[in-house]
Amino acid sequence: MSQFKLSDLGEKFKTQILEVSQDVIDIHWELVDYNLKTNAISGDLVVLIEYTDEEDDFNKLKTTLLLSDMDVNVGSITAGYKTATLWPVTEVNPSIARYIIRTFISLDDFPEIALGNYIKDAQETLTYEWTKKDQD
Secondary structure: OOOOOHHHHHHHHHHHHHHHOOOEEEEEEEEEEEEOOOOEEEEEEEEEEEOOOOOOOOOHHHHHHHHHHOOOEEEEEEEEEOOOOOOOOOOOOOOEEEEEEEEEEEOOOOOHHHHHHHHHOHHHHOEEEEEHHHHO
């Protein structure tokens, strides 16, 4: 049975993505929708990357494969630079890229009662946040 708690999946994703890219400085993953018809949840996984070398690049394929190994499907990946609304700065910072990954997690393996208990605890269960500066 696969897990779907974003708090658990987020921690696992963080560990694996930091092995691939040391430039990740922030991860935020939260529930967007619970679809009863498809019995799946969708969420936006936002990853901030601080580029220290022009050769470094966020590997979308490797990220998709990491998520796939965790039974998380990727719908789309969009990229842009961070703005003041995402970080307490006044200007766009071109050295920090923001990737938004729309994820889908099937809940077919979960009994309805267990799922109901997780949904009630959505604040802890269906969000994940990590920031590199929190470790300093």
